[in-house]
Amino acid sequence: MQLTLSARPPFRFRSVLQSHGWVQLAPLQWEEETGLLHLPLQLSEGTVVPLTISGDDDAVVVTSNELLSQAEADEIAGKVAWMFNLDADFDEFYQLADQEPRLAHTRQHGHGRLLRSPTLFEDVVKVMATTNIQWGGTKRLVRKLVERFGAPLPAEENVRAFPSAEAIAASDEAILRGLGWGYRSPYLLKLANDVVNGLFDLDALRHSPLATPDLRKLLLKLPGIGPYAAATLLGLLGRYDYIGVDTEAVAIVSKHFYNGETVGAKEIDIVFARWGKYKSLAYWFWDYAGTQQAPMAAWEEAQQA
DNA sequence: GGTAGACCTGGACGC
DNA sequence: GCGTCCAGGTCTACC
Numbered sequence: 001m002q003l004t005l006s007a008r009p010p011f012r013f014r015s016v017l018q019s020h021g022w023v024q025l026a027p028l029q030w031e032e033e034t035g036l037l038h039l040p041l042q043l044s045e046g047t048v049v050p051l052t053i054s055g056d057d058d059a060v061v062v063t064s065n066e067l068l069s070q071a072e073a074d075e076i077a078g079k080v081a082w083m084f085n086l087d088a089d090f091d092e093f094y095q096l097a098d099q100e101p102r103l104a105h106t107r108q109h110g111h112g113r114l115l116r117s118p119t120l121f122e123d124v125v126k127v128m129a130t131t132n133i134q135w136g137g138t139k140r141l142v143r144k145l146v147e148r149f150g151a152p153l154p155a156e157e158n159v160r161a162f163p164s165a166e167a168i169a170a171s172d173e174a175i176l177r178g179l180g181w182g183y184r185s186p187y188l189l190k191l192a193n194d195v196v197n198g199l200f201d202l203d204a205l206r207h208s209p210l211a212t213p214d215l216r217k218l219l220l221k222l223p224g225i226g227p228y229a230a231a232t233l234l235g236l237l238g239r240y241d242y243i244g245v246d247t248e249a250v251a252i253v254s255k256h257f258y259n260g261e262t263v264g265a266k267e268i269d270i271v272f273a274r275w276g277k278y279k280s281l282a283y284w285f286w287d288y289a290g291t292q293q294a295p296m297a298a299w300e301e302a303q304q305a
Numbered sequence: 306g307g308t309a310g311a312c313c314t315g316g317a318c319g320c
Numbered sequence: 321g322c323g324t325c326c327a328g329g330t331c332t333a334c335c
Binding site for chain 3: 130131132133134137183184187223224225226227228229246247
């Protein structure tokens with residue numbers, strides 16, 4: 001099977017892959033030299049299929065050696081299109097970014113799309129695994145979860161898809177703690193159970209008509225999801241109004257805009273306030289290395305905006 | 306609404 | 321090898 005999925009230009013396959021750290025998390029496997037992304041994907045009927053994904057400046061190509069039905073091919077096309085946000089239109093953002101030297105590169109590099117997981121459940125679990133931990137720990141937590149609960153490929157027992165909510169819900173807190181999830185274990189278990197029991201319809205949030213603040217309130221109700229995690233998830237959902245304030249955000253904004261002074265969420269928000277609904281895109285893709293503006297001048301300009 | 310402390314783990318560091 | 325300290329975001333209790 002081979003599927004060619006067109007992307008709305010400008011599109012850069014590698015830009016999406018390198019948009020944030022998701023490409024390093026199981027069950028994805030990225031071969032930088034060949035440009036191939038490997039994804040064992042569990043379909044809604046339970047089948048696990050090995051996918052190889054490549055791409056260029058126009059499209060994403062999905063290949064699998066498996067014999068698949070039309071319905072399975074359609075599901076794969078839908079999930080990969082979601083992962084790469086192929087239909088996204090960033091023209092309005094680029095028009096604004098063209099006027100800002102430190103964001104003018106975004107159009108040329110096709111920046112804006114953030115790599116997503118095939119399901120929102122997977123993204124919520126992965127964002128939860130980024131909280132209160134360093135990146136190496138996040139990779140370990142996700143890998144152990146996949147190894148323990150992921151459904152294997154029929155031909156390769158050691159290659160597994162990301163676990164379903166059902167698989168995690170059937171577990172217990174002690175097992176999750178044994179995988180290193182620590183105090184996050186009851187949160188993860190509750191999340192999985194709530195999804196299985198229909199208390200949270202996560203996939204309905206993917207195309208929610210709710211205003212961003214209301215969507216944020218819903219995300220904050222998820223166990224283990226606080227302000228930082230909710231903002232990160234909003235970004236993955238294509239809502240860029242909130243910046244995920246973690247220690248990295250604090251450090252980089254303090255350095256480049258506040259002359260190293262201590263800052264919090266409020267000060268970070270002030271700096272990027274003028275970007276409105278594209279606030280987190282401006283923060284994330286800002287060319288910090290090329291910053292020439294005096295820190296306080298930027299802060300004052302942001303305040304006046 | 307704001308703040309302090311607990312939560313849990315791995316890594317760095319000193320002995 | 322062992323003990324101690326620190327980093328990381330969320331939750332809960334409290335003011």
